Amino acid sequence: MALIVQKYGGTSVGSPEKIAAVAERVKRFVDQGDQVVVVVSAMSGETNRLIALAQGITESPSPREMDVLLSTGEQVTIALLAMSLQKIGCDARSYTGSQVAIVTDSAHMKARISRIDEQKMRADLDAGKVVIVAGFQGVDEQGNITTLGRGGSDTTGVALAAALQADECQIYTDVDGVYTTDPRVVPSAKRLERITFEEMLEMASLGSKVLQIRSVEFAGKYNVPLRVLSSFQEGPGTLISLEEDSSMEQPIVAGIAFNRDEAKLTLLGVPDLPGVASRILGPISAANVEVDMIVQNVAQDQTTDFTFTVHRNEYKKTLNILQQVCDDLGAREVRGDDGIAKVSLVGVGMRSHAGVASKMFDALAAESINIQMISTSEIKISVVVSEKYLELAVRALHTAFGLDAKAE
Amino acid sequence: MALIVQKYGGTSVGSPEKIAAVAERVKRFVDQGDQVVVVVSAMSGETNRLIALAQGITESPSPREMDVLLSTGEQVTIALLAMSLQKIGCDARSYTGSQVAIVTDSAHMKARISRIDEQKMRADLDAGKVVIVAGFQGVDEQGNITTLGRGGSDTTGVALAAALQADECQIYTDVDGVYTTDPRVVPSAKRLERITFEEMLEMASLGSKVLQIRSVEFAGKYNVPLRVLSSFQEGPGTLISLEEDSSMEQPIVAGIAFNRDEAKLTLLGVPDLPGVASRILGPISAANVEVDMIVQNVAQDQTTDFTFTVHRNEYKKTLNILQQVCDDLGAREVRGDDGIAKVSLVGVGMRSHAGVASKMFDALAAESINIQMISTSEIKISVVVSEKYLELAVRALHTAFGLDAKAE
Numbered sequence: 001m002a003l004i005v006q007k008y009g010g011t012s013v014g015s016p017e018k019i020a021a022v023a024e025r026v027k028r029f030v031d032q033g034d035q036v037v038v039v040v041s042a043m044s045g046e047t048n049r050l051i052a053l054a055q056g057i058t059e060s061p062s063p064r065e066m067d068v069l070l071s072t073g074e075q076v077t078i079a080l081l082a083m084s085l086q087k088i089g090c091d092a093r094s095y096t097g098s099q100v101a102i103v104t105d106s107a108h109m110k111a112r113i114s115r116i117d118e119q120k121m122r123a124d125l126d127a128g129k130v131v132i133v134a135g136f137q138g139v140d141e142q143g144n145i146t147t148l149g150r151g152g153s154d155t156t157g158v159a160l161a162a163a164l165q166a167d168e169c170q171i172y173t174d175v176d177g178v179y180t181t182d183p184r185v186v187p188s189a190k191r192l193e194r195i196t197f198e199e200m201l202e203m204a205s206l207g208s209k210v211l212q213i214r215s216v217e218f219a220g221k222y223n224v225p226l227r228v229l230s231s232f233q234e235g236p237g238t239l240i241s242l243e244e245d246s247s248m249e250q251p252i253v254a255g256i257a258f259n260r261d262e263a264k265l266t267l268l269g270v271p272d273l274p275g276v277a278s279r280i281l282g283p284i285s286a287a288n289v290e291v292d293m294i295v296q297n298v299a300q301d302q303t304t305d306f307t308f309t310v311h312r313n314e315y316k317k318t319l320n321i322l323q324q325v326c327d328d329l330g331a332r333e334v335r336g337d338d339g340i341a342k343v344s345l346v347g348v349g350m351r352s353h354a355g356v357a358s359k360m361f362d363a364l365a366a367e368s369i370n371i372q373m374i375s376t377s378e379i380k381i382s383v384v385v386s387e388k389y390l391e392l393a394v395r396a397l398h399t400a401f402g403l404d405a406k407a408e
Numbered sequence: 409m410a411l412i413v414q415k416y417g418g419t420s421v422g423s424p425e426k427i428a429a430v431a432e433r434v435k436r437f438v439d440q441g442d443q444v445v446v447v448v449s450a451m452s453g454e455t456n457r458l459i460a461l462a463q464g465i466t467e468s469p470s471p472r473e474m475d476v477l478l479s480t481g482e483q484v485t486i487a488l489l490a491m492s493l494q495k496i497g498c499d500a501r502s503y504t505g506s507q508v509a510i511v512t513d514s515a516h517m518k519a520r521i522s523r524i525d526e527q528k529m530r531a532d533l534d535a536g537k538v539v540i541v542a543g544f545q546g547v548d549e550q551g552n553i554t555t556l557g558r559g560g561s562d563t564t565g566v567a568l569a570a571a572l573q574a575d576e577c578q579i580y581t582d583v584d585g586v587y588t589t590d591p592r593v594v595p596s597a598k599r600l601e602r603i604t605f606e607e608m609l610e611m612a613s614l615g616s617k618v619l620q621i622r623s624v625e626f627a628g629k630y631n632v633p634l635r636v637l638s639s640f641q642e643g644p645g646t647l648i649s650l651e652e653d654s655s656m657e658q659p660i661v662a663g664i665a666f667n668r669d670e671a672k673l674t675l676l677g678v679p680d681l682p683g684v685a686s687r688i689l690g691p692i693s694a695a696n697v698e699v700d701m702i703v704q705n706v707a708q709d710q711t712t713d714f715t716f717t718v719h720r721n722e723y724k725k726t727l728n729i730l731q732q733v734c735d736d737l738g739a740r741e742v743r744g745d746d747g748i749a750k751v752s753l754v755g756v757g758m759r760s761h762a763g764v765a766s767k768m769f770d771a772l773a774a775e776s777i778n779i780q781m782i783s784t785s786e787i788k789i790s791v792v793v794s795e796k797y798l799e800l801a802v803r804a805l806h807t808a809f810g811l812d813a814k815a816e
Contacts, residue, residue, distance in 0.1 A: 143507055
C-alpha cells in the first residue's frame with residue numbers, strides 16, 4: 001500500500017469523458033490498496049475563457065480579483081472529478097486550495113506556499129476516501145484566495161506529496177515521459193526510465209517543457225520522487241529522483257536539450273577594465289531583459305570581446321541598448337545575430353567522465369558545424385550554433401553519445 | 409448617507425458590458441455618499457452550463473459536490489464586478505460566501521443561513537470600499553461550501569441587509585417593480601409604489617414571480633425594507649415594507665394574482681364521517697403531491713363532496729390515487745378538470761373593508777364567468793374559473809377594483 005499524489009493537467013480533464021477516464025485510473029490505484037490524493041488543473045480552455053472575461057472588463061485587472069476569478073477553473077474540475085469517482089463507487093471528497101488549507105504568501109498571481117495543513121486529507125485517506133485538491137491555488141493568512149501562477153498545479157502536487165510524505169508524486173501529461181531529446185527532431189529519441197532532479201532542471205530550463213521548473217526544484221528540495229506519465233496510455237513514464245541510475249551501463253549523457261528562442265549579441269573592442277561587464281549588463285538588466293549565456297574572451301591589445309544571448313523577442317530592444325553602451329564605453333562595434341540556436345548535453349555522469357566536451361566538439365566538427373559560443377557547468381555543456389544546423393547537431397550528438405533507441 | 413444592499417440577478421450581470429453598467433450604477437450611489445454592499449448572481453446561462461457539465465458526468469451528482477461546482481458561478485461575477493468598479497476609480501473588494509462568512513446549516517443545495525459575520529464588510533465599508541458578495545452561497549460549520557438553492561441570491565441580499573441593519577435592500581431585476589397584475593394580460597396594469605410583505609407573499613406565491621418567496625419572508629421577519637427595481641431603466645421601483653400605504657386613497661385591493669398551473673379534483677358522495685379528509689389527503693401527501701386549495705361543502709344525505717387543486721403536472725398521478733381512495737372509502741365518483749385557473753385578489757385593505765367578495769363575484773357574474781371554487785383568507789380571495797375565462801376575469805376585476813392606470 002502506497003500513498004500517491006497524482007496530478008492531472010488541463011488536457012487530461014478537458015471534457016466529462018476525459019474526467020471519467022481519470023476517475024477510472026484513480027480507481028485502479030485505490031482497488032490495489034493505494035491511498036490517492038488527486039490534484040487537478042482547470043479544464044483545457046477554461047483559464048483562457050476566464051482571462052478573456054476579465055479582459056472584457058479591463059486591461060489591468062487587480063491581481064487579487066484575478067485570483068478570485070481564475071481559481072474557479074480548478075474548483076469546477078474538483079467537483080466534476082469527485083462526482084465521477086462517486087459514480088463508479090469510489091468515495092471521494094473535493095477541496096479548494098482554501099479549504100485544504102494550502103497557505104501561501106499574499107503575492108497574488110505568483111504566490112508561494114508557506115505551509116499545508118494535511119489533517120483533513122489524512123483523515124479522509126484513513127477513512128478510505130480519495131482526496132481531490134484544486135491545483136494552482138491557495139489562501140493567504142487573511143483568507144484571500146491566491147494563485148501560484150500559470151502551470152502551478154505541478155507545484156501543488158509536489159507540495160502536497162511533501163506535506164503528506166507521499167511515496168510518489170505522479171504528474172500525468174500528454175507525453176509518456178521525459179525523452180533523451182525532442183522526438184520531433186530525433187525520431188530515435190527514447191524515453192528515460194529515470195533522471196535526476198538536477199538533470200531534469202537543466203533539461204526543463206533548456207526547453208524540454210514537460211514539467212514546471214519550480215515543481216522540480218520543490219521536489220528536489222523535499223526529495224519527493226516525481227514520475228511523469230501519460231494520461232492517455234499506459235506505461236511506467238519517467239521517474240525523477242535524487243538517485244542516479246544505478247545500472248551498469250549508466251549513460252554519461254542523459255539527454256540533449258535545445259532552444260531556438262535565443263539571439264546573440266557581441267560588443268567588440270571593449271576596453272579591458274575592471275567593472276566593464278557590469279557597465280555592459282547593467283543597462284540591459286535595468287530594461288528587464290534576461291541574459292542567458294555570457295562569454296568573455298581573454299583580452300588582446302587592452303580590449304576584449306563580450307558576447308551574450310537573450311530571448312529572441314528582446315533582440316531588437318537589446319541591440320539598441322547595446323549601441324548606446326558601445327558609445328558610452330568607447331567600444332569598437334556591436335554585432336548581433338538572431339539566427340542562432342543553443343544545444344546542450346545534460347547528464348550527472350559528466351561529473352566523473354572526462355572527455356565529454358571534446359567528444360561533443362568532434363561530433364559537431366564531423367558534420368562541419370561551426371561552434372559560435374561554448375558554456376559549461378558541472379552537468380551540462382552548451383554550444384551556440386547557427387540555427388540552420390540545429391536539427392543536424394542534435395541528431396549527431398544523440399547518436400555520438402549512444403542515446404538512439406535500438407531498432408525494433 | 410445610507411447603507412444600501414443591492415442585489416443584481418443573472419441577466420443584470422450577463423456580459424462584461426452589463427457588469428460595467430452595474431458598476432456605473434453602484435458608483436452613483438457611492439458618489440452621493442452611500443455605503444454599498446452588492447450581491448450578485450452567476451452570469452445568465454452560467455448555472456445551466458455548470459449543471460450540464462455535471463449531467464455529463466452523472467445523473468445523480470452528490471449535493472456537496474454540486475455546491476462546490478455551482479458556487480463558482482457567482483465567484484466569477486464578484487471578481488469581474490470588483491475589477492469593473494476598480495476600473496472606474498471605485499475601491500471594491502469581493503467575497504465568496506465562505507469568505508464573508510455566511511454560515512449555513514449543512515443541507516447542501518438548499519442550505520439555510522444560520523449567521524453572518526459582518527465584521528469584514530463593516531471594516532471595508534468604513535474604509536470607503538464597496539463590498540461585493542457572491543449570492544446564493546455559504547459555508548457550513550465544517551468549512552464545506554453550501555448553496556441556498558436556486559434564486560437564493562435574493563435571500564443573500566436580504567440576509568446581509570438584516571445583518572448590517574441596512575437602510576434598504578434593493579433587488580434589481582428585469583422588471584421595474586411589482587405590478588397590480590401581469591401587464592401581459594392587462595396592459596393597463598400599473599406599478600405599485602409600495603406593497604406590504606404580507607401582500608407580496610400572497611402575490612408571489614400566487615404566481616407573480618418577481619421575488620423569491622423566501623427572501624420576502626426573511627425581509628418581513630427582520631423588517632428589512634425591500635425595493636424591486638429595474639437594472640435597465642431608472643425609476644423608484646416598488647418598496648416592500650411593513651407599513652401599509654398611508655396615502656388617503658389607499659386601495660382596498662393591492663393587486664390581482666393568477667395561476668394557470670393547477671388542476672382540480674373532486675371526490676363526490678364521500679361518507680360524511682370524522683377523519684375522512686385525512687383519509688383522502690393522506691395518500692396524496694404520501695405521494696409527495698402538494699395540495700393548494702381545499703373546499704368541502706356541508707353534507708347532504710350523510711355524504712359530502714370534497715374538492716382540491718394540485719399542480720397541473722401532478723394531475724394524472726393524483727387522479728389515479730384518488731380513484732383508489734374512492735374505492736376504499738366507498739365514495740360515489742371521482743371527477744377532475746385540468747382546464748382551470750385560479751384568480752386571487754390580494755390586499756391588506758380587505759381586512760377592514762366588507763363587501764370585497766361580493767363585489768368580486770358581481771364583476772365576474774357581469775361577464776358570465778362561472779365560479780367553480782372559492783377560498784378566502786385575511787388578505788386574499790381566490791376563485792377557480794375555467795381557464796378560458798382567465799384573461800377576461802383578471803381584466804374585469806382589475807377595472808372593477810380601480811387598479812387600471814389612468815390613460816396618459
